[in-house]
Amino acid sequence: MYYPEPISKLIDSFTKLPGIGPKTAVRLAFYVLEMEEDDVLEFGKALVNAKRELTHCTNCGHITDQDPCAICQDESRDSALICVVQDPKDVIAMEKMKEFSGKYHVLHGAISPMDGIGPEDINVESLIKRLKDEGVEELIIATNPNVEGEATAMYISRLVKPAGIRTTRIAHGLPVGGDLEYADEVTLSKAMEGRREL
């Protein structure tokens, strides 16, 4: 199929986004042609600005437009409590909960020797530094509940233990509001393991 160069470039760009295949890319590109010029300019600017103005907080690794980020600067938050997550999106998910008053640390990945990602490739070094500087008392490790996430959680807990800092792992189990009968066996058995006294 032949497309004029500007549009084929646009299609190409869309296919670089996750979840967008060649057909959707074509549809989006043609949609852009139909849009008002102002809207397109706005869109383009938003893309460039998001990339240019956002950096990673040098303290916690979260995405931010100021350094350190708003969460790190917030004095009303408890610096003795740090929640460790894999991804900036996880911080946003946690923040939606509106109940956590500690601070965060974003690892940007999980340790996976198979993919060539070792401890030095994720944001652990700055975490260790923070433990010393900020008087941290508890680390809540909220990496994903899969093989790599678990390994990363265990790795961090081993690094931190000698310093005498309390390390906890978030619970695994049933989703709230769901029915027991729809849960798979693995989740159910994790939920049984993690049961608590009433």
Place this chain on the structure above:
Amino acid sequence: MHIKDIALTTYRNYDRLALEFDDTINVIIGENAQGKTNLMESIYLLAFTKSHRTPRDKELIQWDAEYAKIKGTIIKRNSRFPMEIVLSKKGKKAKLNHIEQRRLSDYIGALNVVMFAPEDLNLVKGNPQVRRRFIDMEIGQIQPRYIYHLGQYQKVLRQRNHLLKDLQRRRNEDATMLHVLTEQLIEHAAIIVERRFQFLNLLREWAAPIHRGISRELEKLEIFYRPSLDVSEDMDLDAIKESYIAKFHGIETKEIERGTTLAGPHRDDLVFYVNGRDVQTYGSQGQQRTTALSLKLAEIELINKETGEYPVLLLDDVLSELDDYRQSHLLHTIRGKVQTFVSTTSIDGIEHEALQEAELFYIEEGIRKK
């Protein structure tokens, strides 16, 4: 349980085929390369969503077709339901009772199948991998959770082997990560080994009397687990874990040197003794076959005990490999209990008594000839 009927569409060499089965014995007769094993394979696939012969689903679809479909009606004591597998280039869909099942563990187990094919005669003689596959498949059929632990174990094992390679080449000097992966590995390894012990206990109970029967009371079969470290069947989960911890501690330097994991359920094996002697090394071919047959028959009883129904038995080209006495013992054991599919090139080698109540299917180039 039994399979009432099956319908194949553009599957292997079958364009379209619809067959109604007898609930006792079905004999599929045909020359080589006419589609006997393909038919057996389709029943196996309906149960497990994958072929026992190839990992590539593409091979199962007729070369000029878009998809292949297998549909069957299963009858259990209290229920009757259709099962359906559609294979296409986009992937596969498994439907149970008309509803698509996204998780394989929700589908597998609805139809229990035990297959006995020529390669199973190698169960005793062949390499340890064959025996591990046998034990893993059987436990998985009765305990879906086992499949989960096995999968997790394999994932951690791959990670650990990669790290050991890195350590071997000195690309990495960090032992903490190795210890983390060791701990994770042990978590799943211990559960796998514990389940295997439990399963072997049951298997042993059923296989010994069956073997005595087939061997005319002459042979005593014993089954042992040969682990890659010091664990035994009287140990509980914690004791097994302790043993693994000690083992991995001791071999760490060697593992780094070799760049691979040297202990774990992926290196364990089963050993069979007949009259006190290792059949793999000292047994005659006949004894090895009898042992394989006893194990398969024990498996049938075991599934009945665990699920309350007898599985469907597939005998692919093996009946003629057994001598008259073993053949009649086999047919006697399953008679009236187990729906059985037998594939053979000729009915000459099969006991006549059993054939009387059997339904015969003559297959020629993917078509049933009357």
